[in-house]
Amino acid sequence: MKDAYSLILEAIDLGTYKPGDRLVESELAERFGVSRTPIREALQRLETQSLLTRDGRSLIVASLDHNQLAELYVVRSELEGLAARLAARHATQEEVRLLRGMIEEDRALIDDPQALSRANKRFHKQIHLASHNRYLVQQLDLVHRSMALLATTSLSFEGRGLQTLEEHHRIVEAIAAGDGDRAYEALKQHISLAFETRLRQDSMAEARFSV
Template sequence: MKNPPTARAKKSNSTEALENDLPGGERAYRYIRQALANQQLMPGDRLREVELAKMIGLSRTPIREALARLESEGLVVHDATLGIMVAELDYSMVTELYFMREVLEGTAARLAAQHASSVEISLLEDMCEQYANSVGDDAQLASSNRQFHEMLYNCSHNRYLIKILKTLHDTLTLLGNTTLTDPKRVKDTIKEHEAVVASIRKHDPEAAEKALRAHIYASQKMRIRRLISNQ
């Protein structure tokens, strides 16, 4: 297990103060989730209550609450021999995850074409440009990509869909490194994002959904290719 406190040390004092006002279980939950997002905790890492309690500065009870919540979300699993571990996704789980992404994000794109405001569409276009300008910086590319998809979710104007998609997106952290480290995939993603936004700008729900599904499909192919090559 890497050293999660590194990320915490970078937080501002005001952020620290706000988090300290949260219940212990919520603080522990957010801390571990952030460590997963930053890949400071990796699939297969053991999560020991005593170590986490010391790192976060809490008793074991809120740590236990946070781990139970994360287990219910599929982000951690309980192994009879090793205890609580960060979940690892196998081939079947990856294909199921991408199937749901294609369906749900396709629906989000369709709804965005129907409901997104001109301001929201303009922001999506700005994010496409930001992504293109991030080429060469893998960390910034991943961040720009995440922001684009989260903005797309918000443009659907469906709170229930947004909630499900955010949970699904969190599970992507278990896949490890992004597929956007491949130069060709980066270039293709620029075109795919632009195609999605162009369809939303035209208020064409069918085209928007089709473009988004094609984007997720291409990403899935790259992910599975990597998964097979690493076996």
């Protein structure tokens, strides 16, 4: 059974609670069927990790400004690139087959951005694990927790889903070939294109809002 921290984090990640939403102990305890003490402890932990912020006496889901988003993607790009480089060195044949299988299965999700987003997270997590470096996996887990603060997915942008799977294919083939440099560059480019797509989405949303 998941603990209160995991339940709240998952709810943020799934968009049940979006940036700016207020989190109330009693409501969370009722929703998840747990007492208020573990909820309170979980909220304190999430605040310490900057996933929640104070608004007066209330805790709300934090949001990322442009600079924070850029900083997050820089760190994510370097760490994920390193994971791909190490995976090219350490991934087993079984792990490579699993990654290839994920890409084929995800083709059925092209028209469902939310489902594809969840599958995308699983794919990236598997690359992290294939690096066989526990400390790197821990740091990437922290980065991906912060990614939960993004209210939308770049995979909802037209054509991005298919493009993402093509990028995933290039990453996996580099890993399978044991080419660490190529895997590193392929994954860094993948993250760069995802960031560019997100910036384009945000720009279009702002333009609609200002009209």
